[in-house]
Amino acid sequence: xxxxxxxxxxxxxxxxxxxMPLLWVLxxxxxxxxxxxxxxxxxxxxCTVHQNGVAVRSCVTPVQAxxxxxxxxxxxxxxxxxxxxxxxxxxxxxxxxGYCQAGQIMTAAALLKKNANPTDEDIDKALDGNLCRCGxxxxxxxxxxxxxxxxxxxxxxxxxAEQGKA
Amino acid sequence: xxxxTATSMNRRFFFQVTLGAGGALVLEAQGPRRGAAPKILPTAxxxxxxSGIVTLTGKNPEMGQGIKTALPMILxxxxxxxxxxxxxxxxxxxxxxxxxxxxxxxxxxxxxxDLMRRVGAAGRQMLVQAAADTMGVSPLECTTELGKVYHxxxxxxxxxxxxxxxxxxxxxxxxxxxxxKDRKDYKLIGKSVATIDLDKMVAGKPIYSIDFKLPGMLFAxxxxxxxxxxxxxxxxxxxxxALPGVKHVFQVEGDGNVASLASGVAxxxxxxxxxxxxxxxxxxxxxxxxxxxxxxxxxxxxxxELFAQKPAFTxxxxxxxxxxxxxAAKVVEGKYTFPFIxxxxxxxxxxxxxxxxxxxxxxxxxxxxxxxLQMAAQALGMxxxxxxxxxxxxxxxxxxxxxxxxxxxxxxxxxxLPGVPVKLLxxxxxxxxxxxxxxxxxxxxxxxxxxxxxxxxxxxxxVSFGEGQNFVSSSNIAPTEFPAQFLxxxxxxxxxxxxxxxxxxxxxxxxxxxxxxxxxxxxxxxHAAGKDPVEFRLELLGEARKVGTGFGAYDAGRMRAVLxxxxxxxxxxxxxxxxxxxxxVGFHYSHSGYFAEVAEVSVDGQKRVKVHKVWAVGxxxxxxxxxxxxxxxxxxxxxxxxxxMMNQEITIEKGRTVQSNYHQHQAVRMAQAPPExxxxxxxxxxxxxxxxxxxxxxxxxxxxxxIFAACGHRVRTLPMAKEGFRWA
Numbered sequence: 024x025x026x027x028x029x030x031x032x033x034x035x036x037x038x039x040x041x042x043m044p045l046l047w048v049l050x051x052x053x054x055x056x057x058x059x060x061x062x063x064x065x066x067x068x069x070c071t072v073h074q075n076g077v078a079v080r081s082c083v084t085p086v087q088a089x090x091x092x093x094x095x096x097x098x099x100x101x102x103x104x105x106x107x108x109x110x111x112x113x114x115x116x117x118x119x120x121g122y123c124q125a126g127q128i129m130t131a132a133a134l135l136k137k138n139a140n141p142t143d144e145d146i147d148k149a150l151d152g153n154l155c156r157c158g159x160x161x162x163x164x165x166x167x168x169x170x171x172x173x174x175x176x177x178x179x180x181x182x183x184a185e186q187g188k189a
Numbered sequence: 190x191x192x193x194t195a196t197s198m199n200r201r202f203f204f205q206v207t208l209g210a211g212g213a214l215v216l217e218a219q220g221p222r223r224g225a226a227p228k229i230l231p232t233a234x235x236x237x238x239x240s241g242i243v244t245l246t247g248k249n250p251e252m253g254q255g256i257k258t259a260l261p262m263i264l265x266x267x268x269x270x271x272x273x274x275x276x277x278x279x280x281x282x283x284x285x286x287x288x289x290x291x292x293x294x295x296x297x298x299x300x301x302x303d304l305m306r307r308v309g310a311a312g313r314q315m316l317v318q319a320a321a322d323t324m325g326v327s328p329l330e331c332t333t334e335l336g337k338v339y340h341x342x343x344x345x346x347x348x349x350x351x352x353x354x355x356x357x358x359x360x361x362x363x364x365x366x367x368x369x370k371d372r373k374d375y376k377l378i379g380k381s382v383a384t385i386d387l388d389k390m391v392a393g394k395p396i397y398s399i400d401f402k403l404p405g406m407l408f409a410x411x412x413x414x415x416x417x418x419x420x421x422x423x424x425x426x427x428x429x430x431a432l433p434g435v436k437h438v439f440q441v442e443g444d445g446n447v448a449s450l451a452s453g454v455a456x457x458x459x460x461x462x463x464x465x466x467x468x469x470x471x472x473x474x475x476x477x478x479x480x481x482x483x484x485x486x487x488x489x490x491x492x493x494e495l496f497a498q499k500p501a502f503t504x505x506x507x508x509x510x511x512x513x514x515x516x517a518a519k520v521v522e523g524k525y526t527f528p529f530i531x532x533x534x535x536x537x538x539x540x541x542x543x544x545x546x547x548x549x550x551x552x553x554x555x556x557x558x559x560x561x562l563q564m565a566a567q568a569l570g571m572x573x574x575x576x577x578x579x580x581x582x583x584x585x586x587x588x589x590x591x592x593x594x595x596x597x598x599x600x601x602x603x604x605x606l607p608g609v610p611v612k613l614l615x616x617x618x619x620x621x622x623x624x625x626x627x628x629x630x631x632x633x634x635x636x637x638x639x640x641x642x643x644x645x646x647x648x649x650x651x652v653s654f655g656e657g658q659n660f661v662s663s664s665n666i667a668p669t670e671f672p673a674q675f676l677x678x679x680x681x682x683x684x685x686x687x688x689x690x691x692x693x694x695x696x697x698x699x700x701x702x703x704x705x706x707x708x709x710x711x712x713x714x715x716h717a718a719g720k721d722p723v724e725f726r727l728e729l730l731g732e733a734r735k736v737g738t739g740f741g742a743y744d745a746g747r748m749r750a751v752l753x754x755x756x757x758x759x760x761x762x763x764x765x766x767x768x769x770x771x772x773x774v775g776f777h778y779s780h781s782g783y784f785a786e787v788a789e790v791s792v793d794g795q796k797r798v799k800v801h802k803v804w805a806v807g808x809x810x811x812x813x814x815x816x817x818x819x820x821x822x823x824x825x826x827x828x829x830x831x832x833x834m835m836n837q838e839i840t841i842e843k844g845r846t847v848q849s850n851y852h853q854h855q856a857v858r859m860a861q862a863p864p865e866x867x868x869x870x871x872x873x874x875x876x877x878x879x880x881x882x883x884x885x886x887x888x889x890x891x892x893x894x895x896i897f898a899a900c901g902h903r904v905r906t907l908p909m910a911k912e913g914f915r916w917a
Contacts, residue, residue: 026499040433047462049407050553056392056400059584061535062617066851069535097393104392116381116817119825120253121390122535123399123583147860156535156585157253158828159821160862 026090030055031099041080041087046070046177048086049096057097068153072096073125077144079151080134098126100132107170108132115166126155132169139175143166152167215641216489234270234287235312241271241336242348247385250292250300250556252534252586252882255818258385260299260305262814266377267309267369268316269333270349277355277385281576282558285395287386290580293694294593295780298814302877306369316639320347358639364660368677372811381817383681386508398554398581399462399539406541408438408461410468411601411613413623414452416477416690416844418445420452429456432470434463439605448625449566450597452502457602461614480689481844487527488841491686492631492652496524500650500682502658505668508675508678517637517784520646521718524633525706528838531846531854534694536584538595538615542603549576549603553596556584561593565600565749576600587829588694611842621854622846626839627691628664628704634710643719646730647679654692655685663698668770669741670703671778672711672828675729690841696826699881700779701833701889702907708775708890709904711878712897717755718825722774722894723756730887750871751806752776752785759787769793770801775890781806782883786827788863790895791917792902796910798835800892801864803827805884810877813870823868823884830888831863832856835916838908 025036030053037052044063049055049072058081061069065080071083073095082111100106108128110119118124127150134141134149146167155163210412236244245264254524261277266878284290313333320338321328325344332339339346349356370724389396393855415418426438435458443452454473458464514520549571555561558578574850583590615623630653638647651663666681673679695701715725733746751773758764763771763894769791771821784807789797805823813819836855848854893904906912 043462047460051460051462051785055393056395057395059401059535060537064617064850064852067535067617097391100393109391113383113387116387116821118253118383118384118387118390118534119255119821120583120585121251121386124390125393127201128391140836143864147858150859152533154856154858156533156587156829157821158825158832158857158862159857160822160828160857161824161864161866163256166861 026086028086028089028091029093031095037086039086040047042085044082044085045072045084045089045094046081049081055096055098059122059154061123064179066071066154067123068130069123071129071153073133075133076133078130078134097129100128106132106165107173108135111166111173113158114169115162117159117162117166123153123155127155127163131163131170134167135171135174140171193750201388214749216659220401234308235350238302239353240352241274241348242276242326243268243274243336243349244276244278246287247277248280248287249290249297250558250580250583250586250590252292252554252556252583252590254292254297254586254822255384255815256292256297256359257582258382258818259814260301260376261385262303262382262624263302266375268312269376271333271335272377274336279580282562282580283361284559290558291560292586293588294723295782295882298877298879299781303871307364307367310369311364311367314362314367314496315356316349316352318359319352323347323352323453324848340716341583348389356493375812378812378814379816380463381815385817389842396582397536397551398583399536399614401541401552401581402612403541403543406610407457407459407606408464409455409457409611409613410461410613411441411453411598411619412462412471413451413456413619414470414475414477414845415622416475416481417691418447418480419475419477421454421474422474422476426454426455429467432463432467435459435467436899437606437873439602441601444568447623448592448594449564450601451594451623455602457597457606457611461612462480465616465882467670470891474753477844483689484842485840485901486610487630487687488688489508495652495684495686496631496633496650498684501684503683504666504681504683505673506680507673507676510648510678510680513678514635514637514648517645518640518665520637521710521713521717522635522655523710523713523903523905525632525709525905527629527702527705529629529690529692529841530833530837531621531624531839532587532696532850532856533621533851533856534585534587534589537617537620539613540599540601541610541612542594542602543610544606545608545867547575548636549578549598549600549676551576551600552567552581553578553597554581554590555591556586556588557593561596564593565597568597569600569604576625582741586699587696589624594623598831615849619850621839621850624839625662626700627695627701628661628688628692630654630664632706632708636710636714638714638718640722644672645678647676648865649681651681653683653685654688656687657685657875658721660685661688661692663692663694666703667699669737669739669743671707671743672729674736674743675731687709689844697779697885700777701830704777704886705889705893705907706777708887709893711772712894713903721762723752723761725775726752726774736844745820747783748776748778748785748871750873751783751808754869754871755785755787755804755806756901758806758867759789761787763820769899771894771895773891773894773898775887775894777883777886779886780810780882781878782880784883784887785883786887786891788888788895790893790899791898793917794861796914797917798896798914800831800868803863803888803891804867806871808871808873808878809883810875812875812877819870819880821867822880824866826882826884827866827888828857828862831861831892832893834889834907835909835914858917
């Protein structure tokens with residue numbers, strides 16, 4: 024049965040079992056591979072995407088549960104990878120292996136929508152579900168503060184598609 | 190692991206110059222033939238397009254350690270080109286062309302530092318010659334800057350792109366006679382540049398091994414016996430074949446070696462999720478074999494029994510430690526226990542392969558692709574010459590991908606389906622249950638100090654794993670392990686417990702447990718001696734001098750320097766800390782790097798531990814190639830070390846791994862990571878060495894000793910959660 028949803032601003036229809044996790048729909052049906060498979064159980068956060076602007080774990084989200092919803096992945100966070108978080112991540116040379124970072128950025132993006140000026144505690148709490156096996160947490164936190172600063176108008180571009188929609 | 194020195198390699202390297210497409214200069218270093226092996230096609234390290242775009246080859250596997258940036262930086266600096274013009278491509282496996290291509294033991298930097306400098310310098314020399322010929326001047330009067338050759342006297346200049354074709358026609362210089370730059374002339378080395386692939390990572394580009402796909406690819410899961418080395422007897426293969434999306438099901442007999450090809454059932458489907466869904470319906474009868482009798486509880490009981498007996502054999506004995514203990518003013522004894530742990534790198538095991546017309550092509554996330562190729566050849570009964578391996582960026586290694594089991598499995602499945610590309614992907618549960626674990630161990634430490642507080646005796650009875658006197662992988666202790674060579678009366682003895690659990694190197698193998706035991710026990714002795722832990726260690730190290738030779742060579746001066754610096758920057762002995770808060774110190778030499786670390790920790794009444802700050806000081810030689818990346822490695826090692834201390838343990842019941850996912854083998858999360866990590870490098874007159882491993886080991890004793898300073902509890906069991914601790 025075809026399931027319709029919006030991915031990165033585009034309507035798509037996939038003919039898959041309803042219990043197929045959104046992660047595998049994104050990766051194998053829609054060829055959006057920026058969303059990563061880490062644990063398959065909602066424990067590591069590497070698969071984080073936005074469902075109507077809220078961070079969700081796509082590895083434990085059946086695609087039928089997001090029928091008709093707006094899904095944003097790392098590929099759709101901004102049209103040209105210039106979301107302030109993506110810029111700040113580069114400014115602070117955050118990643119090592121980088122495998123978790125799409126999930127970190129998506130979780131951070133959801134946080135910044137709700138909280139334009141998060142404290143360390145706010146960040147720690149929001150990012151608690153995102154594992155970085157390489158241990159780049161200090162840089163992630165700094166980059167989030169920097170991105171928040173940029174988004175509050177203190178330098179940097181990055182009005183991405185997602186913000187435009189929001 | 191190959192440890193051939195870069196110098197011996199260089200002498201036998203020579204240049205071949207060919208004209209690439211579009212008149213590009215292609216500089217190719219060609220390695221020695223191995224025996225009578227046929228010559229394999231040479232590969233370019235450097236290619237300069239007429240447009241000025243410089244394409245450099247990253248030769249070693251990239252798993253997050255930053256080598257795909259660091260080695261090309263060395264090339265680019267010597268070549269004298271603008272980093273903005275540099276593109277880096279990942280080299281395929283070809284160790285004749287590139288020299289050793291492994292990522293392990295923090296060897297990529299030391300093994301390639303000299304080679305990369307010479308290859309880059311040779312390229313620059315050829316470009317200068319071609320430019321001088323073009324301008325009608327002497328090459329000795331020419332200088333270079335950022336992709337251009339200048340003749341200052343005449344005011345002439347040409348860009349590298351313009352003369353690339355001409356340079357390509359020149360006879361290549363001998364690498365051994367090429368003169369690399371003076372340190373003072375480095376423009377890139379020592380500066381933080383844009384890390385290669387960073388822009389792609391933040392954009393979610395499909396750059397990882399797991400993302401690699403080919404048209405017509407089938408996706409595989411592989412169910413292996415939960416008991417190590419168990420075998421399939423029979424399975425409901427026909428039932429599985431009929432499930433949605435499933436294309437093929439294979440019963441794999443295996444080759445009796447879990448590091449190569451385990452026995453199990455493979456399911457291949459059009460999309461991976463269908464294969465994994467079908468897997469849930471598998472019913473397999475296993476012949477579990479003798480390992481089913483193994484358990485962690487059994488190992489613990491055996492170790493307790495063995496500590497009551499004399500050690501089975503001696504690894505090192507200096508003087509008469511027993512007599513010295515008998516005469517010591519104070520004797521301290523402590524039994525330390527550390528667990529098996531898993532690598533838990535975030536990208537699960539995966540590999541792609543295609544078998545066609547008798548040739549195997551593999552796309553692998555391996556740390557040792559050369560070994561992987563040999564293993565695939567052996568397991569599949571194929572000539573090595575018929576196998577090619579492409580290297581793909583991978584989401585973390587930590588030593589897990591030194592093994593090539595996923596590679597052999599993928600290649601085996603591809604071989605069953607000629608012409609069909611196959612992608613194997615493990616689940617997280619597969620990864621936890623079929624690892625080559627950091628082996629656990631037990632150490633009964635005894636030491637004595639004299640009336641002046643000087644260590645006079647050291648005895649280590651190490652109960653580890655293996656048969657007779659043969660340790661299983663990564664479970665041994667070196668006869669030169671500190672404080673060996675620094676004490677007159679010292680013995681390291683061992684008794685081994687047989688195990689069927691696969692073991693292997695985890696980031697800073699051996700050091701990641703030994704440093705904790707040794708420096709925790711040194712702390713016990715320092716307190717028994719009534720001495721400051723830093724002072725006590727400085728006395729033990731003694732004067733700046735080199736101790737031992739070969740593998741056991743230890744530079745006491747380098748260690749003193751990092752220890753003194755760590756004490757200085759942390760304000761050791763100069764600050765008054767509130768009750769419940771303390772500083773701890775540890776140092777360790779491993780993988781050619783000297784590191785000392787101080788941790789500031791508080792412990793509350795509920796045994797909740799907060800690491801407030803860590804100061805890490807390292808000496809890895811004369812140059813830090815890419816400082817931002819280097820500091821990142823150190824910061825990560827500190828967080829990783831904390832993860833190993835608190836909640837990570839693999840336990841075995843009935844020959845199988847109990848833990849299945851991250852909730853049972855927890856890594857540190859952001860809130861638990863130290864809010865501050867201060868990294869310093871002490872530059873010494875030594876060739877640069879690697880950073881993946883040496884910053885990790887001192888973290889564990891630094892935190893454990895700080896816990897003692899904060900609350901008086903001596904941590905002797907890891908993970909510390911077993912002693913009632915948890916992160917604040």
